[in-house]
Amino acid sequence: MESKDIVRTGAIRRLCSPIFGTTALILLVAAVALDPAMTALDIHFRKTSILPRVSLSAFDAATLPSFKSAPKESPFLDPHPDDDAGTRDHVLQRLQERDANGTDGQVILFVTYYSDPNDQVPHTPEVCYRQIGGVVRAIGSRTVELGQGDWPKRVEVRTVIVEQELANAAIAYVFCANGRFYTRRNEVRLALGWPGDKRVYFSKIEAVSRFERDEQPDLAMARACKLLSEVLPALLTRHFPRQADLKHRAVGAAR
Amino acid sequence: MNAEDAGANLAREADESHGRTVAAERRALVQALILVLLTLWTFRDEVTKSVAQASTMTQAAHGLALPALAVMLLYCRRAELSRDLQKGSWWGAVLIILAVLAYAVTTWPFYVSYVRKLQFVTAFAGIALVVGGWRILWRCGPLLVLTGLAMPIGWNTYSTLSIRPETLTMDTALKALNLLPDMVVRLQGTELHYVHAGVQGVVGLGDAHNGLAAPLALASVYVFVTFSRVRPAWQSAILLIVAIPVVALGNLLRVLLHACLTVWSGAMPAEGLPRDVALVLSLVATYLVVAAASIVLDHLFVEEGGDSRVATTIRR
Numbered sequence: 001m002e003s004k005d006i007v008r009t010g011a012i013r014r015l016c017s018p019i020f021g022t023t024a025l026i027l028l029v030a031a032v033a034l035d036p037a038m039t040a041l042d043i044h045f046r047k048t049s050i051l052p053r054v055s056l057s058a059f060d061a062a063t064l065p066s067f068k069s070a071p072k073e074s075p076f077l078d079p080h081p082d083d084d085a086g087t088r089d090h091v092l093q094r095l096q097e098r099d100a101n102g103t104d105g106q107v108i109l110f111v112t113y114y115s116d117p118n119d120q121v122p123h124t125p126e127v128c129y130r131q132i133g134g135v136v137r138a139i140g141s142r143t144v145e146l147g148q149g150d151w152p153k154r155v156e157v158r159t160v161i162v163e164q165e166l167a168n169a170a171i172a173y174v175f176c177a178n179g180r181f182y183t184r185r186n187e188v189r190l191a192l193g194w195p196g197d198k199r200v201y202f203s204k205i206e207a208v209s210r211f212e213r214d215e216q217p218d219l220a221m222a223r224a225c226k227l228l229s230e231v232l233p234a235l236l237t238r239h240f241p242r243q244a245d246l247k248h249r250a251v252g253a254a255r
Numbered sequence: 256m257n258a259e260d261a262g263a264n265l266a267r268e269a270d271e272s273h274g275r276t277v278a279a280e281r282r283a284l285v286q287a288l289i290l291v292l293l294t295l296w297t298f299r300d301e302v303t304k305s306v307a308q309a310s311t312m313t314q315a316a317h318g319l320a321l322p323a324l325a326v327m328l329l330y331c332r333r334a335e336l337s338r339d340l341q342k343g344s345w346w347g348a349v350l351i352i353l354a355v356l357a358y359a360v361t362t363w364p365f366y367v368s369y370v371r372k373l374q375f376v377t378a379f380a381g382i383a384l385v386v387g388g389w390r391i392l393w394r395c396g397p398l399l400v401l402t403g404l405a406m407p408i409g410w411n412t413y414s415t416l417s418i419r420p421e422t423l424t425m426d427t428a429l430k431a432l433n434l435l436p437d438m439v440v441r442l443q444g445t446e447l448h449y450v451h452a453g454v455q456g457v458v459g460l461g462d463a464h465n466g467l468a469a470p471l472a473l474a475s476v477y478v479f480v481t482f483s484r485v486r487p488a489w490q491s492a493i494l495l496i497v498a499i500p501v502v503a504l505g506n507l508l509r510v511l512l513h514a515c516l517t518v519w520s521g522a523m524p525a526e527g528l529p530r531d532v533a534l535v536l537s538l539v540a541t542y543l544v545v546a547a548a549s550i551v552l553d554h555l556f557v558e559e560g561g562d563s564r565v566a567t568t569i570r571r
Binding site: 015017019020022023024026027028030031034035037038041042045123124126127129130131132133134135136137139165185186189190193194195 | 282285286289290293294296297299300343344345347348351352355358359362363364365366367381382385386411412414415418419422425442443444445446
């Protein structure tokens, strides 16, 4: 071996300590194998979409014990910021407490349903109301009771108070992904990725109750939460897919 | 052995020791470079995305300055790094494995872009450990913080995080602006609607994302200035404690300047010039505040200690 080679081998040996060599090898293997492995896993375990049992456009407010459809002329209500929901399967209805008249006791019900695994989880009210001039004054959470049935007895929902020019808004919302309830977008994304189910759907259920600028938001928020407590069982019973149907792929669905 | 021989021996030993130190430094530098390049190659998908985001989104543009800031920070702290260089730790390899695993899991099945980006921080921490041990990891802390601040946060996550501080900033700006003569301002969404001397207009403070982007840039400047020189741990601690109020005030200053420049120049609501000028001025103001705080802390230290070692530390 020539002296130059000896010097070069010595330098490389000094450079490649066991720790450095092992770490470099780990990174090298990861650099080569990570992308193809993740792509293969994604393709193999890709989830497919599932339609609702009954389209949300057929949502019937008459089935709700405490609410009815509001009269069409409702000067109190602004257009909803999410009118363009990014899905055809949605409900946007103005409801009213059964014992209320005029514009009293009104709530907007807004439900969107998505089943393409590549669909974006929709924006939350605290983000999108700001785009139409709202100022978010409070963000919190409440528990609503869903009563007896094949669903959780209690569900945590997120509450938002938005100050607006005409009337303030008390908003309560919750996400439902494959039959489970979440209050944050990232939780929904994690739920959609969770291995197990072969098919996915997710939905955002939102109730918006207006109140005058000089009023306290408590009554309006209680009304919004009450609507959610009645709407969620109705959606799970009639519209959203059954849990058993999520466990296997649709016949003929491509992987 | 006479005194001359002993002196020559000592000089030779010192030379050899210096040579070994230089060789160790060079070796560490080459190892770090190789591992950083391998990390960038492993996470190439996220590197490409982050660079594209930083190039097209003004709110993430400060991320482009990260490599330059990192090199400058390392250069400024080279003496400390050289002194603390030790044998590498196997925990570094463990951290790098964790970073790769977390990157893989956030690629599939749980695609969470920001957590995926943060794996650069974990991997760089691992590299510091592998190359120079725990003390080097500690010394590289500011660099890791800068890396974390440079990662663009997704729009929705950013908006959700920014709502409370941004609303507070805009409410405070509203109150301050309403104190000005001939000025009536009200807040609508993320816009300030004003009437000034009978002229109506709108200051488009931008959507939720733009609103809190500046604090990340301000925080980057703050971290860089704080750690660009060697200072005692208590000084660093004080500077870090006051970081949040300084950054919050810097952001408030930016909003106020943006509003005033828009009102007095009669600019359009979403015009870029007032926004950019306000941002640059607030960055300069933040820099001056940190620099002033550093000078005050240095002088306090010398006066109270009165020790020659103190002066040496500060000079170094």
